[in-house]
Amino acid sequence: MDDVDEPQAGPGDLLVDGLAVGVCGTDREIASGHYGWAPPGRDTLVLGHESLGRVAEAPPGSAFHVNDLVVGVVRRPDPVPCRACAHGEFDMCRNGRYTERGIKELDGYGAQRWRVEADYAVTIDAHLEEVGVLMEPTTVVAKAWEQVWRIGQRAYFEPERALITGAGPVGLLAAMLSVQRGLDTHVLDRVTEGPKPGIVAALGATYHHDDIDTVAARLQPDVVIEATGAGPVVFGAIANTSTYGIVCLTGVSPAGRRLSVDAGAVNREVVLENDAVVGSVNANLRHYRQAADALAKADRDWLAGLITRRVPIHRAPDAFDAQPGDVKVVIALDE
The missing domain is CATH 3.90.180.10 (Medium-chain alcohol dehydrogenases, catalytic domain)
Incomplete structure (x- = not known):
């Protein structure tokens, strides 16, 4: 100070x-x-x-x-x-x-x-004075969802189910935008206590705390917004989407942590199912306006x-x- x-x-x-x-x-x-x-x-x-x-x-x-x-x-x-x-x-x-x-x-x-x-x-909006500080993280996920939609429109695209990995502010706001899009929304986080499960339930989404392979294999999500940056979660999400699934990475992974990955299996999955993996960070003015609209509707x-x-x-x-x-x-x- x-x-x-x-x-x-x-x-x-x-x-x-x-x-x-x-x-x-x-x-x-x-x-x-x-x-x-x-x-x-x-x-x-x-x-x-x-x-x-x-x-x-x-x-x-x-x-x-x-x-x-x-x-x-x-x-x-x-x-x-x-x-x-x-x-x-x-x-x-x-x-x-x-x-x-x-x-x-x-x-x-x-x-x-x-x-x-x-x-x-x-x-x-003036009525958002107590919560307007959430605008910037909302812009990050507004951009992420925009990227997902643009990629999906390379062909027929009508997603039904989304999985958000991580129930921090970015993950929860990503889930909010998913619900606003009318998707069956699921949130995965490792904690079982505290406010996060209740926040997800109040949104009308489903909270999970099992490992990524178990949850994603069961759900087969059409879209994953990854907000943890944890290596096992990232690759577990990529391996378990529906056919023509899209994974958008928003979490930044720490350098130096090693993870054994079957690169051939990952490549085979992505190619044979027309999957897509994209990274997304920051936002431009268009995303700020999208975020303002999303917060006003929330x-x-x-x-x-x-x-x-x-x-x-x-x-x-x-x-x-x-x-x-x-x-x-x-x-x-x-x-």
């Missing part, structure tokens, strides 16, 4: 009073020194990429008004730009020179006042149940210490 200067204004910027930031595994990796890049010429980085704030000042003629609830986009296109960034698909940057608020070379939103370019802010009480711990700003370091029963931990900036 530290005092910083007032954020400097840029042309077309919004001035925002911070309400909350979410804390995720990426934040914990940065805080422990395993990941992240400070802005050039600096040795500190303001954290916070899961944002929520209220507009204090908006430039004349913009689409924003004072008191609007807004979320700041995380990634910015690279300065070259590559062809993907030049077409607004900066989540798919091809040369790695993108920057990210609170992660890579740009200060984040973990401050009581912050600025954001109007072109990289998205409004959110049950607000259910969304509130995902936030299992809200830490006041004067105790912000406590948010980085995982506790039993945590799902989503949020730092309140507006005390």
